[in-house]
Amino acid sequence: MSSGTLFDKIWNRHTVDDADPALLFVDLHLVHEVTSAQAFSGLELAGRSVRRPELTLATVDHAVPTTGRGLGIRDPLAKKQVDALKDNCARHGIQMFGLDDPRQGIVHVVGPEQGMTQPGMVIVCGDSHTSTHGAFGALAFGIGTSEVEHVLATQTIRQGKPKSMAVEVDGDLPNGVTAKDLILGIIASIGVAGGQGHVIEYRGEAIQNLSMEERMTICNMSIEGGARAGMIAPDETTFAYLKGRPAAPQGSDWDEALEYWRTLRSGEDSEFDAVRKLSATDLEPYVTWGVNPAQAVSVTGRVPDPSSYEDAPRSEAASRALEYMDLAPGTAITDIPIDHVFLGSCTNARIEDLRAAARVIAGKKVNERVSAVVVPGSMQVKLHAEEEGLDRVFMDAGFEWRDAGCSSCLAMNPDVIPPGARCASTSNRNYEGRQGRNARTHLVSPAMAAAAAVAGHFVDVREWS
Amino acid sequence: MNPVKTIAGSMVPLLRADVDTDQIIPQQFLKRIERTGYGEFLFYNWARDDDGQPRPEFVLNEPVRRTASILVAGRNFGCGSSREHAVWALQDWGFDAVIAPSFADIFRNNAVNVGLLPVELDESIVNRLALLAASPDATAVIDLETRKLVADGVDETFHIDENARKRLLHGLDPISETLQLEASLRAFESQRPGWLPTTTSF
Numbered sequence: 001m002s003s004g005t006l007f008d009k010i011w012n013r014h015t016v017d018d019a020d021p022a023l024l025f026v027d028l029h030l031v032h033e034v035t036s037a038q039a040f041s042g043l044e045l046a047g048r049s050v051r052r053p054e055l056t057l058a059t060v061d062h063a064v065p066t067t068g069r070g071l072g073i074r075d076p077l078a079k080k081q082v083d084a085l086k087d088n089c090a091r092h093g094i095q096m097f098g099l100d101d102p103r104q105g106i107v108h109v110v111g112p113e114q115g116m117t118q119p120g121m122v123i124v125c126g127d128s129h130t131s132t133h134g135a136f137g138a139l140a141f142g143i144g145t146s147e148v149e150h151v152l153a154t155q156t157i158r159q160g161k162p163k164s165m166a167v168e169v170d171g172d173l174p175n176g177v178t179a180k181d182l183i184l185g186i187i188a189s190i191g192v193a194g195g196q197g198h199v200i201e202y203r204g205e206a207i208q209n210l211s212m213e214e215r216m217t218i219c220n221m222s223i224e225g226g227a228r229a230g231m232i233a234p235d236e237t238t239f240a241y242l243k244g245r246p247a248a249p250q251g252s253d254w255d256e257a258l259e260y261w262r263t264l265r266s267g268e269d270s271e272f273d274a275v276r277k278l279s280a281t282d283l284e285p286y287v288t289w290g291v292n293p294a295q296a297v298s299v300t301g302r303v304p305d306p307s308s309y310e311d312a313p314r315s316e317a318a319s320r321a322l323e324y325m326d327l328a329p330g331t332a333i334t335d336i337p338i339d340h341v342f343l344g345s346c347t348n349a350r351i352e353d354l355r356a357a358a359r360v361i362a363g364k365k366v367n368e369r370v371s372a373v374v375v376p377g378s379m380q381v382k383l384h385a386e387e388e389g390l391d392r393v394f395m396d397a398g399f400e401w402r403d404a405g406c407s408s409c410l411a412m413n414p415d416v417i418p419p420g421a422r423c424a425s426t427s428n429r430n431y432e433g434r435q436g437r438n439a440r441t442h443l444v445s446p447a448m449a450a451a452a453a454v455a456g457h458f459v460d461v462r463e464w465s
Numbered sequence: 466m467n468p469v470k471t472i473a474g475s476m477v478p479l480l481r482a483d484v485d486t487d488q489i490i491p492q493q494f495l496k497r498i499e500r501t502g503y504g505e506f507l508f509y510n511w512a513r514d515d516d517g518q519p520r521p522e523f524v525l526n527e528p529v530r531r532t533a534s535i536l537v538a539g540r541n542f543g544c545g546s547s548r549e550h551a552v553w554a555l556q557d558w559g560f561d562a563v564i565a566p567s568f569a570d571i572f573r574n575n576a577v578n579v580g581l582l583p584v585e586l587d588e589s590i591v592n593r594l595a596l597l598a599a600s601p602d603a604t605a606v607i608d609l610e611t612r613k614l615v616a617d618g619v620d621e622t623f624h625i626d627e628n629a630r631k632r633l634l635h636g637l638d639p640i641s642e643t644l645q646l647e648a649s650l651r652a653f654e655s656q657r658p659g660w661l662p663t664t665t666s667f
Contacts, residue, residue, distance in 0.1 A: 020628065023643060038500045057664040063496060144552070224545075433487060433488070434487050
């Protein structure tokens with residue numbers, strides 16, 4: 001096995017100009033309605049065109065409604081934004097999955113599902129959760145709108161080379177502990193800025209045993225640990241997921257691709273700038289109690305006392321968080337009542353996530369105090385779930401069954417959590433106001449969210465039968 | 466982008482750790498398709514009450530702060546979402562520089578790309594500047610050429626990536642620079658394997 005990390009290998013292979021910062025070629029540029037309009041305007045103002053439209057893929061997700069689509073988009077601003085993307089894509093010859101396309105969905109669900117996301121690629125998007133695609137052994141990271149314009153014009157991106165960090169997770173996840181709990185545990189351990197300036201490679205037995213959906217959940221939240229990107233070396237699990245997908249290579253191309261993909265591993269002798277080790281067997285189902293994803297505790301735990309933190313900024317942040325969340329120190333997590341359950345987002349709205357939640361609620365009813373919603377990550381996920389009858393399981397239990405989009409993860413569309421309401425959410429951010437002004441978000445796994453929907457408060461899903 | 470050389474102005478303290486871009490510009494203001502007009506929504510949920518009225522106790526609402534141009538912020542400023550709107554909102558409000566112990570990676574890139582100067586200094590120095598900035602009269606002078614920040618009793622060299630410094634000093638357009646590398650780009654493109662996916666083929 002050759003030396004160098006997986007990250008080094010992809011970086012080196014994509015370097016067009018070996019300066020610092022380097023110029024990297026972009027294999028896939030994903031585009032959505034919220035961060036692209038100003039980039040297209042800038043491009044046109046300068047009289048430039050899109051260099052490689054066939055390496056660009058657009059979908060609408062952030063601001064689109066998840067109900068009543070036949071009526072179109074009622075919010076005039078959201079409609080203008082979606083229409084602008086449609087016009088821009090038409091003008092520049094970019095493939096776009098619009099609101100009426102059966103492939104529409106959250107950009108980070110759509111790319112992998114169509115087989116566009118492949119090992120060894122450099123993938124960028126004007127969205128911080130682009131780190132999701134690292135699950136395939138790609139280097140994938142979020143960029144700003146000025147950089148979107150740069151990629152449109154040149155199909156490249158200028159980046160200073162980040163440092164590398166290995167997060168090694170040994171052992172096996174205990175029953176009832178999911179990939180979401182694993183990444184929440186990692187973030188709680190390294191902190192929301194712990195990965196700053198680094199690309200994380202997740203390694204170890206616990207990571208190798210994960211499915212592609214689970215790996216995507218892990219890599220998705222790399223940004224919540226502050227990392228530039230997260231990645232997992234591709235293996236048989238990756239190849240099996242990709243085989244036969246619409247954009248995956250076929251025939252002899254597949255063999256050639258596979259030969260290359262198998263070289264995409266960090267060498268035995270590779271050195272990382274930082275190494276963090278965790279044991280999967282120590283992990284539990286986590287629930288966030290505060291306003292950033294590192295403010296998490298085991299479901300069996302209690303809301304911490306801010307004065308227990310020695311670090312002053314951390315202690316102050318915890319105090320402010322508890323005030324916003326309307327929680328008292330020492331409250332048992334299982335005593336926290338829930339008003340809303342959101343099962344969705346680019347973190348946890350793939351078919352396996354829906355299956356996991358459906359298993360928990362099958363034959364049960366959503367608690368009368370709870371309003372529960374499922375928003376599949378894509379229309380393909382929705383279709384797949386319906387073929388398995390999951391829609392019936394959810395609706396029989398009292399969940400609403402919606403169309404695909406980002407929805408309540410960031411509440412840019414009408415799916416806003418009301419002020420003061422408390423939401424158990426499978427999404428990635430519990431920031432103040434994220435799901436709606438004064439809405440209170442608790443991040444959990446799909447199974448934990450489903451159990452909370454039935455109980456009306458958090459419960460330890462490991463004890464759920 | 467206009468070149469950034471020296472910034473002189475008054476400072477405003479907002480010393481919270483991990484301020485995310487959702488706080489800097491909340492999601493409901495991201496539906497516009499223009500680059501301007503975000504300043505009035507800066508830190509909206511902190512600046513306004515539930516009825517949308519300004520909260521007088523929020524520091525940016527103090528009339529005397531209206532001419533400030535330097536924000537003194539906590540560690541990991543600008544974490545979370547990649548929305549460049551956060552930088553646009555800070556600039557639109559009137560800020561030319563943000564001083565913090567550290568910045569989130571995407572925010573820092575976005576800031577440099579549009580000419581908002583990210584000034585990185587040790588937490589202890591940032592804390593001192595924040596104490597100074599409690600007084601609305603407190604000013605600072607930031608010289609990007611020499612990487613010096615001078616305020617009352619403070620004279621420090623700050624950290625900024627060398628390329629970011631050059632780009633800001635010269636107001637360079639990165640797209641024009643890249644397009645000058647057309648030959649390298651073509652050479653690179655010609656050796657990409659044919660099996661790599663395209664979005665228009667399915």
